[in-house]
Amino acid sequence: MTIIAKKPQSLTDIPMHYCPGCGHGIVHRLMAETFDELNIAGRVIGVAPVGCAVFADDYFACDMVQGAHGRGPAIATGIKRSKPQAIVFSYQGDGDLASIGMAEIVHAAVRSENITIIFINNAIYGMTGGQMAPTTLVGQVATTAPKGRDPKLQGWPINMCEMLSQITGAKYLERVAVDTAQHVMAAKKAIKKAFENQVKGVGFSMVEVISQCPTNWHASVEQALEFVRTQMMPQYPLGVFKDEGAK
Amino acid sequence: MTEKTLRKGNEALAEGAIRAGARFFAGYPITPQNEVPEYMSAYMADAGGAFVQAESEVAAINMVYGAAATGTRSMTSSSSPGISLKQEGITYLASADLPCLIVNVMRGGPGLGSIGGAQGDYFQATRGGGNGDYRVIVLAPNSVEELGNFPKLGFELAEKYRMPCMILADGILGQMMESMAFHFDPIDPRALGKLDWAVDIEKNGRPKRKVFSYKGDNLIADVTERAKRYGLIEKTETRWEERDCEDCDVLLVAYGLSSRACLEAIQKAKEEGLKVGLFRPITLWPFPAQRLAKLATRAKAVLAVEQSLGQMVQDVKLAINGQTPVYLNAYPAGGQPDGNSILTAVKSCLNGGKEGLFDLQEHAEGFAYECKRDLSLGVQGDCKGGK
Amino acid sequence: MYQGIRIAGFGGQGVVSAGILLAQAGVEDKKNASWLPSYGPEMRGGTANCSVVVTDGEVYTPIVSAPDSVIVMNEPSLPKFEPLIKKGGLLILNSSLINSRPTRQDIDVVCVPCNDIAKELGMDRIANLVALGAFIKKTGAVSLQSVANAMKKVYKRAKPEMLELNQKALQAGFDFVK
Structure with missing residues (x-):
């Protein structure tokens, strides 16, 4: 029998709990492939967030730390400064990173911590059941915005890559999506680059992944992917916002 | 060294x-x-x-x-x-x-x-x-x-x-x-x-670790x-310090800086012929309750000295469990005890006086408080007195 | 021997550093010592003061609420600290800058023209050391040599000629008290 596809070694055998159509599993796999390909698996220490990916500490085969909501970049800082040879990532959702953990992400960038941030933006709080996130689109319905997000009351969505690009210490910022095979391949490239940067000592690198949440968007997988393309991408354009890795 | x-x-x-x-x-x-x-x-x-x-x-x-x-x-x-x-x-x-x-x-x-x-x-x-x-x-x-x-x-x-x-x-x-x-x-x-539980980079084939x-x-x-x-x-793991605890009439209980002022008070008490000891908890959790309870049985009164409205005194009372009267000499909000003020409280413990002893309810004696809001609307009964 | 001391004056008169010097001298003498400044917003201008304890035994509380000795370097400090002094205690008063005189009869008062003496030596700023010298002569709490040793540790970055001048100020205060 010829093996033509297999699970990356950097993932465990524990079945993932993510909903059908969710982007988390895809991103986990891309990261695990990266660890295998860069031959850094033994050095990786990951930080799992509070949110749907709270169980990510089960899925990655590397040593994992799971801490408080939004504090991933601070926890990753503590790990990296104590073990400079470690390859440290913080995996975060939009509520985690762009709301409660805003100070932590901004200051990790300010200090240009040599860590990698994987930021999953699906414009909603998933684990808690579909509340409005800082990245929820204008007009998008959420359980705490039953009439849709109204800028007069709740302001506008926040674009993290654009915002962090103003910070000198942020060295690599790219926004990708996982809605099509093509985009998944581009996402892989970006994730790999963000970890390569850390190996080279470039400094703070973040990949923002526009992801779909069929469950809390109350959409079929098809509809969710369509929402990503027609609604999310105009607000969150894909692309490289900063790349100083080569310098 | x-x-x-x-x-x-x-x-x-x-x-x-x-x-x-x-x-x-x-x-x-x-x-x-x-x-x-x-x-x-x-x-x-x-x-x-x-x-x-x-x-x-x-x-x-x-x-x-x-x-x-x-x-x-x-x-x-x-x-x-x-x-x-x-x-x-x-x-x-x-x-x-x-x-x-x-x-x-x-x-x-x-x-x-x-x-x-x-x-x-x-x-x-x-x-x-x-x-x-x-x-x-x-x-x-x-x-x-x-x-x-x-x-x-x-x-x-x-x-x-x-x-x-x-x-x-x-x-x-x-x-x-x-x-x-x-x-x-x-x-x-x-x-x-x-x-053997810490996350690390030298894994050498061991199972993954999670924190x-x-x-x-x-x-x-x-x-x-x-x-x-x-x-x-x-x-x-309880730790504490004892000063003149074995044979005292008033046993002071104080931690940290307050205990230093107690040393001054003990000195002054000696000059006046009073027998005062100091029990100083070094671990606040675990609180050295057992030893304190034992020492307290020999004293006429226990006086907690602390720079608060009375927090450690609750552990003192729990430890002593009513065997010996427990009083509080309080210096809240940044107030600082000194030997004389503690000694005043010590004397109150011995002669039934009130000077230097703090009690929340006595502190509120004669005090009335009026709320400007009308809180009578829609009240169905406030359960006062355990109704 | 148990000496609880308060030193008070304007910020900039060196009352805080004189206190450290005294405590360090106590340590040089193999005694126990403590020093506690008034800290925080109080430090930003206005008056400053510190508590020092030097003792052969153990230091009780570092807060000297009833001092054995007080050194006052400016006018506002006199009414603030005179009442605290223990009966029979010592008050060193900087008569160069303080016109008032203490009212208490039960304390030992020594008036020292600290700033005048310091100016004669060539530097107004070392008036604190003149006062300290007088204090040492009166109490014997620490030895002159210990203060000299302490200076080298406390004023680490001071030039040799500055240390020499400090030493002179200390000696002048010491000699002023007969």
Whole structure:
């Protein structure tokens, strides 16, 4: 029998709990492939967030730390400064990173911590059941915005890559999506680059992944992917916002 | 090693921590503990460790969470309002069984309060300011020498039982200079060996390790198992100091700086022919209840002296359980006890007077309070008096 | 021997550093010592003061609420600290800058023109050391040599000629008290 596809070694055998159509599993796999390909698996220490990916500490085969909501970049800082040879990532959702953990992400960038941030933006709080996130689109319905997000009351969505690009210490910022095979391949490239940067000592690198949440968007997988393309991408354009890795 | 030098409390603490093998420090500026991060910023790198000035106390304690997860001797320091902010991290550290050292150089509260030394955070330290069922070992130094030597004890207890340990000092201890000596040689933490639970980069085929706080369905087992360690600590790790306790009429109970004023009071009492002793808890959790209860039976009265509205006194009462009358001599919100004021309270204990003794309800005698809002609307009965 | 001391004056008069010097001298003498400043916003201008304890035994509380000795360097400090002094205690008063005189009869008062003596030596700023010299002569709490040793540790960055001048100021205060 010829093996033509297999699970990356950097993932465990524990079945993932993510909903059908969710982007988390895809991103986990891309990261695990990266660890295998860069031959850094033994050095990786990951930080799992509070949110749907709270169980990510089960899925990655590397040593994992799971801490408080939004504090991933601070926890990753503590790990990296104590073990400079470690390859440290913080995996975060939009509520985690762009709301409660805003100070932590901004200051990790300010200090240009040599860590990698994987930021999953699906414009909603998933684990808690579909509340409005800082990245929820204008007009998008959420359980705490039953009439849709109204800028007069709740302001506008926040674009993290654009915002962090103003910070000198942020060295690599790219926004990708996982809605099509093509985009998944581009996402892989970006994730790999963000970890390569850390190996080279470039400094703070973040990949923002526009992801779909069929469950809390109350959409079929098809509809969710369509929402990503027609609604999310105009607000969150894909692309490289900063790349100083080569310098 | 035994040569005494003059050191500022906060600096003795910081130097003591580095000597004790601390190799990660994160903190945020707040008076009156600023000398600690300042000292760390100057000397931690030379010791081969890392210093980070965090964006907030919240971030600082979470940096400690990350560093502690790697098995590094990690610490943070702050003062009262900053320690409030760290409570989230402390309960997570407790839940993830991570050892670390947290220093609270207490100031006046509540809120922003004042920058004067105070003892208003006893409840927060010993009862857990964060959510859930957990404990923190709390050490209460009363001298610059203890400030310098307790970090070693703190790290050792924290690692032995895999839990946070707090040094509860106060602004005056932190700001004062005093002749002191370190009673241990500097420790190279690399010589201490690796911890079998810490996340690391040298995996060599061992199973993956996880440090985590979400326990889900395993929470009951997790908490009850940890509680065994708490019980063991209560049985074996209480620490205290006794002065003239065996034969006294009034037994003073005080920790930290207050206990120093008690020494002055004991001296004055002797001059007046009064028999006064001092019981000083050094561990506030575990509270040395058993020994205190035993000593209290021989005294006519027990007088708790503390710089709060009465916090430690509750542990004193729990320990003594009604055997001997317990009184409170209180100096809340940054008030400072001195020998004379304590002696006044001692005399009240003996002659049935009230001067120097604090009781919340007596404090409110003759006091009426009027609320300007009309609270009578729609009230269905307020259950007053247990209706 | 148990000496609880308060030193008070304007910020900039060196009352805080004189206190450290005294405590360090106590340590040089193999005694126990403590020093506690008034700290925080109080430090930003206005008056400053510190508590020092030097003792052969143990230091009780570092807060000296009933001092054995008080050194006052400026006018506002006199009414603040005179009442605290223990019966039979010592008050060193900087008569160069303080016109008032203490009212208490139960204390020992020594008026020293600290700033005048310091100016004669060539530097107004060392008036604190003149006062300290007078204190040492009166109490014998620490030895002159110990203060000299302490200076090298406390004023680490001071030039040799500055240390020499400090030493002269100390001696001048010491000699002023007969």
